[in-house]
Amino acid sequence: MTLTLTNVSFKIGDQDILRDLSFTVKPGECLALVGPSGCGKSTTLRLIAGLDRPTSGSIYLGQDNVTDIAPDKRRVGMVFQSYALYPHLSVAGNLELGLRIRGITKSLRIRKVQEVLQRVQLSDRASLRPTQLSGGQRQRVALARALLRDPKVYLLDEPMSNLDAQLREELRPELKHLILKEQKPVVYVTHDQHEAMAMADQIAVLRDGRLEQLASPTMLYQKPESLFVARFIGRPQINLIPKDDGTTIGIRPECLRLDSVGIPCRLIEREWLGSHQLWLLDSQHGHLRITLPADAEPNETLHVSWNTNEQHCFNTDTGKRRS
Template sequence: MMLKLAQIGRRFGETWILKDLNLQVGEGECVALLGPSGCGKSTALRLIAGLDQPDQGEVFIAGESQSRIPAHRRRIGMVFQSYALFPHLSVRRNLTLGLQIRGATALDQQQRVNQILEVVRLSDQAERRPAQLSGGQRQRVALARALLRDPLVYLLDEPMSNLDAQLRDDLRPDLRRLILGGPQPVVYVTHDQQEAMALADRIAVLRDGRIEQIGTPQQLYNTPQTSFVAQFIGRPTMNLLKPDSTEVVGIRPEHLQFDSAGLPCRLLNREWHGASQHLLLDSSRGQLRMVCAGDTPIGESSAISWDPKLEHRFDASSGQRLNRD
């Protein structure tokens, strides 16, 4: 079972929102579409689901073109940012409604919903309405509804963006347990690179409707192919320095070190993050971000250096990687 996008394009007027998008998602694989707002990631999801039609290219699911298959027949499980639950219906009714529309018997509806409520640990909330649930519980109802469709592909559109940081951390194990790692391909749309790196097998970074780079989280972090990817992947972001007009040099904040013989710096800001602290330093080469141990004493003035072997080099004009890895 595989999802394939072949030369997919979508435009509005003369502007291409997506252009020549090629992507394959294998059986049991999760690919995250990551990028800033307006890069085309949600448009790609709508094209896969059949909620919008491409101006070029085709979508294939399990080897079958979806061009002539309407959205309601595509056997796709979608989980939305807004949960898309009926507020006036109970949790149970929200789940049985889709089964009823698809012609399931009353007994089958009851059995399958009871099973899925146990799976998502919401059996004791079955008669409550969405407004009586927490954000994490509402998202688990949305996951349960997607599971009930017995889909060939899962599409998740910013499913945790409405949750606070703690709830997102709590829900990730549920996502892994319920959807990730099963036989279905999963496409996960997010603007949160930490979420993408935590959940996805591969990440496709989109920029202006095209894939800038695709690879494992480790590949994108360790060998970004463009300066755009270098700054988009990693928190704090990579430091980019311009020694001359031809190239840009990148160095990760965790690769900076204090060195009395190094580049003089002045402390502008300091934030504690548990076992580490994030520093913003001012130097003759511009502002630099640094990560160091939480117990490191920091003065108002210091000096830093880094191993040149850890530098990432990019063409100043095209942004393409210059390192030979």
């Protein structure tokens, strides 16, 4: 079942929170919403879930217009940053509660809870309370609760932001496998662009409530449609060089190279990042970032250049891509 948003806008008073947002997420596809704080990512999830109602526009699940349908009638599975588990209930109790509210018989509740705990590899934690679990285990319980709803669409709001970097890296493929194997549309909100690029088939970059660009992770990186997207996507951040003709040139750090005839530079800082180094250089165009092999050593005089077919050109005034 496909999720479709068509020209969805949302206002609070006179303030535009979202403006004319449109996208489609197919079954088994993950769309990541990224952008600065306050750009409308979580608001979009609330509108899809029915917790807020759009000021204008429509939301469809398959052929059904659900814009005015109550949240409990939409069959949406939500996973939050905060887990939202009841501390006085066991893992099994937290999972069984929603089933009991929906009128599922006790024998079926027990079977469903056992099945979902096996899927999230927590069968041996069923009797424990949330405080006895690690952060990763609590997030698995929150995911299991969403799975039990047998939803038409999954909405995940910063589901791993409370976990440390190593645990996020371990859980990411597991989360992707569990969610996407369901063949339901998935909308995934995150501040972590690496997480977005790892999880998503499409990424929607939001800015001030508007859709700046919607594309695959590869296309966003290789062909950003604006200066905003070029700056936002990619770490280390893209180098931007203003030109006198009203053009701003963008060059990714990995596209710069050291040579003897390029722009003269001075090394300011360097960071060793395991497999490579990041050098921060001072030049006539300001600071430039370049990635180099882990064993690279600076000479007394440094020059950098790049192939013009690897640069991005933007209109300095509008910020839009030129080529």
